[in-house]
Amino acid sequence: MVDMPRTNPGAGITRPAGWAGIVADWSSDQRAFKNVSWGKAMMWIFLLSDTFIFSCFLLSYMTVRMSTVEPWPNPSEVFALTIGGRHIPLILIAIMTFILISSSGTMAMAVNFGYRRDRRRTAILMLATALLGATFVGMQAFEWSKLIAEGVRPWGNPWGAAQFGSSFFMITGFHGTHVTIGVIFLIIMARKVWRGDFDQERRGFFTSRKGNYEIVEITGLYWHFVDLVWVFIFALFYLW
């Protein structure tokens, strides 16, 4: 396969700052995102489209919640747990939030070590991120089974508006799927880093192209996005 041209049309070009620079970039030849690789630009554009998908879910949740005449179940009570004899509201979701934020922290450090070409630390931090992500999915599975056992269904629940169940399963289900895909993505990339694919310029299995450490940052973008979506779900679904 023919290698990609190794020139970078954007490198070294100075642009005016601010809006003039944006206009210059967008009206220029060949590419708008001058010093951004295609892999990173495409991940950002994918994340933008994913933003709209989650926006639509949260908007439909908002619409059914605002228009229902039945009382909405109180999330603070629904997601409460009794730990050591104490009834603590929303504690499970709080723990899940902290786990996901921690996984974002380890991911950010993995990206940093990736650019320092520290193969070992990058792979270990990526695997730690994957482990935290898997823990999150595990807790979500626990949450789902607890709610299903209590009688929550997409078409009804014991506490009030039937739309609660459908919104809950749709939103958290899609988010959990994203986390699961992220964990798989992380494990695959951690294996490549560990094996030294990006130091030896080993060709990829699907693309036959040489990879580089930027893929760690691109994987990180996806992972941070999953955390970002959770920030909105936590605020709008669980705390509202």
Add this chain to the structure above:
Amino acid sequence: MSQVAPHIETQHHPIKLYLVVWGGLFVLSTCSYLVDYFGLVGYLRWSLILIFMVLKAGLIVAVFMHMAWERLALLYAILVPPTLVLIFVGIMTFESNYTLFSRLFFFVARP
């Protein structure tokens, strides 16, 4: 690869930065949890939840996703379109108020 060479130079931040942001996200999450724990209600609750949410999202996008150091052409291309969702929020608020009105007016059993 020369294609990413200029980029690599810009993404060398000290680990401390990430740890500070990580700590900040923990504090903000704790604050938003405490809003629920102490059972705050009304506009105070709404505004606190939304402020903490926006601050957390901003920290993640700016520092963890490196948006603060990206070229403006990419930054605006990615961050401006989602703000249009706010218009959609306005439309759906109007729509759900209308639906609620119809349900209350036509379908709820009157004495």
